[in-house]
Amino acid sequence: MERAHPIGGRLVTPFTTLLALLSLIALWVLAQRFVHGLGAVTHLNNGYPWGIWVVFDVVVVTGLACGGYVVAFSVYVANRFQYHPLVRPAMLASLLGYGLGGLGAVVDMGRYLNVYNIFLPWQMNFTSVMLEVALCVAIYILVLMVEASPAFLERFKLHRHKRKLERVMFLFIALGLVLPTMHQSSLGTLLVVLGNQIAPLWQSYELMPLLALLSAAIMGFSILLFEGFFSQLGFRRASEAPLLAAFARPLTWLLVVWLVVRFAELTLHGKLGDAFTPGGLAVAFWLETLLFALPLWVLVSPQRRRQAHLLLIAAVAMLLAGTVYRVNAFLIAYLPPAGYQYFPSATELLLTIGLVALKILVFILIVKRFPIISAPART
């Protein structure tokens, strides 16, 4: 079996310097947010109480961070140990993604000093979908820390601790499969209470959790493909394309189920006509649908899916598909009260970009100094 090694190389590169700069800008925006308040730094308003900090930084980013979830299932449940080299980078990426998602959620809270109330049993409201998401994500971040720890234990030569952990790791793996299933589906359930405030094309009521979970699985597989290619390119590893091409089968299934459920629901509830009513919502719907459908052209063909560049394009399309679906459901399809508009402010965007930059920066730094990546160097 392949052993993981630190990639090595310089920590300070033009790219990491850029990422560090973007992260510092985000920290500056954060300071402004805490000193002056949300209204000073965002374009949030009472017609659009949730903007890109909730919808992108939390809802979309945690979906993109489902690599750990998907790889754990593939390796430890579906018994595909040939994907084991993907586990460490995926767990690290997921930990960073969820950590930053959690940070984004707290930063967005208007009364952040009271956040501890979420963890007080006598304050918990168990009818609240948001409570379930918050608790689940908090516990899952702890689980990811454990699942991502072997590389660190190895590096610091804590071998006895590593062996002890390995004996009970199966419990954390199981948690790392149940918890995302719960909260990723609940991200969809969040919108049910919005009722007719969400346009009919996206208000699927009782099917929201299924659609959300499917999008999470699709995004999870796609981010593994994406990360695989980028570590190949960025860290000059040998190509993992043949390995990754095998993800085409589960992805094909997921995409087909997505399209069937989506269109069956619209048809059975007589809403399909909305998709053909000229307007912004129809455009948003077809963009999202095409992003889910077009990758099938690559994935169903044995020749095309072995071509690295086509597989990468398909992966990017699916990542965008999940992203566009979630942004559509929460923001585009949301029908605000009369007179309210929303477009993120520059500082809102800078914080989002900066947090993503920070995640990528930390990932690169860790991968260079800790045994995360297994693929041998390109010769």
Added chain:
Amino acid sequence: MNRRDFLKGMAGGAGAVAAGGATTADARPNREPAPEAVAMLFDSTLCVGCKACVTNCKTVNGMPPEALADERLPLWDSAPGLSAKTLNVIQAYTDGSAEVKDREQDGFAFVKRNCMHCVDPGCVSVCPVSAMTKDGNNGIVYHDPDACIGCRYCVFACPYDVPKFDFESSYGTINKCQFCNQRGVERLDHGLLPGCVEACPTGATLFGTREEMLEEARRRLSLTPGSEYAYPRETLDAGLEVTSTVPAYYPTIYGEKEGGGTQVLHLSGVAFDKLGLPILPERSYASRSEGLLGTIYKGMFAPVALFAGMAWFARRNLQRQAETETQRADAHDDRG
């Protein structure tokens, strides 16, 4: 993928779709009204738009005046809608020449907007930290700023767009009408009336139990348009009356059933959606959301079962993998 698998997938998908909403209604039907639910009856046809209720609400709740967008100093309190500083507001509907009151075409009408104190509130359902609560006895929906984390899910969820977050503050609060009975104001607890009810000169805003208000509303709908009626002011038994001509009411009591029912009921001469009140189904959205969550997580059975299954697979596969590696290592040693 072969054709049989595809058809199986289709059938499974269709089954999932069809199973949809029906089962969750049994799991969580609409809440029943609180046993001693208090209520307001707002009769748009009696309202003359004087906004005395808006002023008194500000006074009682200690809210500052709010200027129009282009004024630098609040010379006039004239908030166009509910906000973090305005818990009660009067809005106007106009059409065409706006000549005749309470007529839809070429007419005008007034509507009072404040918290509807829903029978099955969305805000209470969604609040993760129980900052929004509904009194089990009188049904008033209260907000506790000490528990509130400012997540604004209540702002997002409320179909009437009532709770408002103060974005201008560096550490904002959520504000909404609490029937002038929140901690520090406590008018009802001291035998007084909400500020808006007390101030209303025409009896447009009436106060009582939900049963009383529904009965009064039904009475008014049964009166003959054009006849005279002694409309009560403040409460049904205050002994204060304003005699007026009965209008042609729109034949529904808004809030009797909408979204599961509300404790602020409306009568009007024009259709309610003209006044900006949303069209809602009888089944509350809170009941749909809670029904779904409850069905999936009933007794936490599904998550625990999933955990057990996943743990079993993970442990078995890890052990098998360890055995495979030991065999490979042994074979390698043997060869070497």
